[in-house]
Amino acid sequence: MAADFDVIVLGGGANGTGVARDCAMRGLRVLLLEKADFGVGASGNSSGMIHGGIRYMLSDRKVTALACRDSGFIQRIAPHLLFRIPFLMPFASRKAGATLAERAAWYATEVYVGTYDLYQPLKRGKPSTRLGPEELYALEPGLRPGLAGAVTLDEWGIDAFRLCVLNALDAAAHGADVRTWTEGREILRDLGRVRGVRFRDVLTGEEGEARAPVVFNAAGAWSPALARRNGARVPMRPGKGVHLTLDRRFSNYGVICSAVDGRQMFLMPHERESIVGTTDDDYYGDPDDLEATNDEVEYLLEGAASLVPGVRDARITRAWCGLRTTLYAYGPNEDALSREHQIQDGAAEGLAGLLSFVGGKLASYRAQAEEATDRILELLGRPRGQCRTHLEPLPGGDEVPDPAVLAREWPVAAPLAARLVYRHGSRAREILRLVKDEPRLGLVLCRDEGILAAEVVHCARHEKVRRLQDLRRRCRVGLGGCGGVDCARIAAQLAGRELGWGADRIRAELADLLDQGWRERRAILDGAQLAQEELVRGSTGLLEVPW
Ligand SMILES: Cc1cc2nc3c(=O)[nH]c(=O)nc-3n(C[C@H](O)[C@H](O)[C@H](O)COP(=O)(O)OP(=O)(O)OC[C@H]3O[C@@H](n4cnc5c(N)ncnc54)[C@H](O)[C@@H]3O)c2cc1C
Numbered sequence: 001m002a003a004d005f006d007v008i009v010l011g012g013g014a015n016g017t018g019v020a021r022d023c024a025m026r027g028l029r030v031l032l033l034e035k036a037d038f039g040v041g042a043s044g045n046s047s048g049m050i051h052g053g054i055r056y057m058l059s060d061r062k063v064t065a066l067a068c069r070d071s072g073f074i075q076r077i078a079p080h081l082l083f084r085i086p087f088l089m090p091f092a093s094r095k096a097g098a099t100l101a102e103r104a105a106w107y108a109t110e111v112y113v114g115t116y117d118l119y120q121p122l123k124r125g126k127p128s129t130r131l132g133p134e135e136l137y138a139l140e141p142g143l144r145p146g147l148a149g150a151v152t153l154d155e156w157g158i159d160a161f162r163l164c165v166l167n168a169l170d171a172a173a174h175g176a177d178v179r180t181w182t183e184g185r186e187i188l189r190d191l192g193r194v195r196g197v198r199f200r201d202v203l204t205g206e207e208g209e210a211r212a213p214v215v216f217n218a219a220g221a222w223s224p225a226l227a228r229r230n231g232a233r234v235p236m237r238p239g240k241g242v243h244l245t246l247d248r249r250f251s252n253y254g255v256i257c258s259a260v261d262g263r264q265m266f267l268m269p270h271e272r273e274s275i276v277g278t279t280d281d282d283y284y285g286d287p288d289d290l291e292a293t294n295d296e297v298e299y300l301l302e303g304a305a306s307l308v309p310g311v312r313d314a315r316i317t318r319a320w321c322g323l324r325t326t327l328y329a330y331g332p333n334e335d336a337l338s339r340e341h342q343i344q345d346g347a348a349e350g351l352a353g354l355l356s357f358v359g360g361k362l363a364s365y366r367a368q369a370e371e372a373t374d375r376i377l378e379l380l381g382r383p384r385g386q387c388r389t390h391l392e393p394l395p396g397g398d399e400v401p402d403p404a405v406l407a408r409e410w411p412v413a414a415p416l417a418a419r420l421v422y423r424h425g426s427r428a429r430e431i432l433r434l435v436k437d438e439p440r441l442g443l444v445l446c447r448d449e450g451i452l453a454a455e456v457v458h459c460a461r462h463e464k465v466r467r468l469q470d471l472r473r474r475c476r477v478g479l480g481g482c483g484g485v486d487c488a489r490i491a492a493q494l495a496g497r498e499l500g501w502g503a504d505r506i507r508a509e510l511a512d513l514l515d516q517g518w519r520e521r522r523a524i525l526d527g528a529q530l531a532q533e534e535l536v537r538g539s540t541g542l543l544e545v546p547w
Pocket of ligand 1: 036043182357
C-alpha cells in the first residue's frame with residue numbers, strides 16, 4: 001500500500017499529535033503514525049502539569065514564559081480537561097528551631113515565588129500567599145508538626161492521555177490520516193532527501209509505504225534509535241521519571257517536598273487518589289523496557305513521608321514511569337538540565353526533509369507544535385498561513401456543561417456526570433444520550449473510577465480504540481485501586497461487541513490489559529497490595545484468562 005502526503009509525523013505523544021493537528025488545520029495532507037497508543041510515552045506518564053515550570057525561572061526564563069503563555073491557550077481550547085492545583089511550599093527545618101540560614105532560604109523562596117507571580121496572569125494563576133503555621137495546619141492538618149508556615153503556588157493539571165487523544169481526533173477531523181499501533185520502521189530516502197516512510201501495523205502485521213517530502217520525528221525517547229537506524233543522529237539525554245499512585249487522598253493541596261538528596265518532589269491529590277513524583281535519573285536502556293524499581297518507590301515514599309507522614313499507611317496502587325526527552329548536555333545533574341526544546345534538521349546528515357523534535361514541555365506542546373509546523377511549511381516552500389490551534393477548541397472543549405444540570409436532565413448521578421464532563425466536555429451529552437437509548441449502558445463499571453458502560457462504548461466507537469488497553473488511557477479502565485477487578489471484564493465484552501472481537505480475542509485483550517497493570521505493580525507488591533494482587537489474579541483466573 002502506498003500513499004502521498006505532505007508530511008508524515010512519527011509519534012503520537014503531545015508533540016506528534018499537536019503537530020499533526022496544526023499541520024492538518026493549515027491544509028497539509030498529514031499521516032500520523034503511533035507505534036502503540038496516543039500518550040503511552042512521556043506525555044501520558046508525565047506529572048501532567050500545565051504549569052510554568054517555576055524551577056526553570058532562573059536558568060531558562062524563556063521556558064517559563066513560553067509554558068505560562070501556552071498554559072493560558074490550552075485552558076482556552078480544552079477548558080474541561082484542566083484542573084486548578086494549588087501547591088504549598090512548606091517551610092521545614094530538621095532542627096527544633098530554624099537557623100538563620102533556613103530563615104534566609106525561606107525569605108528567598110517567598111521572593112522567588114513572588115517573582116513567578118509576574119507570569120501568573122498569562123495562565124490565569126492566582127498570586128502567591130505567605131501562610132503562617134496556624135493557617136497552614138488549618139489547610140493541611142496531615143502535615144508533620146513543627147513547620148514554620150508556607151508559601152502558596154497556583155498551578156494547573158491535565159489528563160495528558162486525553163490531551164493527546166483530543167489533538168489526534170481533531171487532526172483526523174481536519175483530514176489527517178491517523179493510525180495507532182502502526183510503527184514507522186524505515187525512513188525512505190532518495191539522493192539525500194527524505195521521500196517517505198515504510199511502516200508496519202503492529203496488530204495485523206500488514207506493511208506499507210507512504211510518500212512525503214517531510215518526515216517529522218516526534219518519537220520522544222525512541223527518536224535517537226530511530227534516527228540511528230536511518231543513518232542520522234538525534235542527541236538527547238533521556239531521564240527516567242517515576243511516579244507513585246496512592247490509594248486515597250492524603251492532602252487537600254499539592255505539597256512540595258524535598259527528597260533525601262535535596263531534590264524537589266511533590267505529593268498531590270488527583271481524582272480520588274494521590275500522586276507522588278518524581279525521580280529524575282539518566283536512562284541508557286531500551287525505552288520499551290522501562291519499569292519502576294523498589295528503590296525508586298522507597299526514595300519517593302521517604303520524600304513524601306518527610307512532610308506528610310500518613311503516606312506510610314497508603315496502599316500504593318501503581319508505580320508508573322516515563323522518559324524525559326531532555327536536550328543533551330555533558331556535566332549537569334539530571335534535574336539541572338535545560339528544558340528548552342530544539343527542532344533538529346537532518347539535512348546536514350544527508351536526510352533533507354527530516355526534522356526531529358527534542359526537549360520541551362508538555363505545558364508548551366501547542367507552541368512547540370506551532371513552531372514545528374512553521375518549519376514544515378518552510379521546508380515545503382508553502383506560505384505559513386495562520387496558526388489557529390490556540391483559538392479553536394479541541395473536541396468537547398467548546399462548552400463545559402454544568403454536571404448538576406446534566407444530572408437533572410439525564411439518568412445519572414451528579415458525581416458521575418462531573419467525571420464525564422471532565423473527560424469529555426460537551427461530548428458528555430453524547431454519552432448520556434447512549435444511556436437514554438439503551439438504559440443498560442447506565443451501568444457503573446468501576447466504583448473507583450465511576451466509569452459508565454456508555455463511556456466505554458462511546459470511546460470504542462469514536463476515539464480510535466484498537467485494543468482494550470487503549471481504554472485505560474481513554475477512560476481509566478483498569479486504573480482504579482481494584483486493578484480492574486470491577487471493570488476489566490465488562491469493558492472487554494463491551495469493546496468486543498463494538499469492535500467485532502470473538503471470545504479468544506476478548507480473552508487475549510483482557511490478559512494484555514491486566515499485564516499492563518501488573519508491570520506497574522511489580523515494584524510495589526507488599527502488604528495490602530499483595531493481598532489486592534491475589535484478588536485481581538483470583539477474579540480473572542476464574543475466567544481462564546491466560547495471564
Ligand atoms: C516523569 C516526567 C514528568 C514530566 N512532567 C511534566 C509536567 O508536569 N509538565 C510538563 O510540561 N512536562 C512534563 N514532562 C515533560 C513532557 O512529558 C514531555 O516534554 C512531553 O510529553 C514529550 O512529548 P513527546 O510527544 O515529544 O514524546 P512522547 O510522549 O514520549 O511521545 C513519543 C511517542 O512516539 C511513539 N513512537 C516511538 N517510536 C515510534 C515509531 N518508530 N513510529 C511511530 N511511533 C513511535 C511512542 O510510542 C510515543 O507514544 C515530564 C516528563 C516526564 C518523563
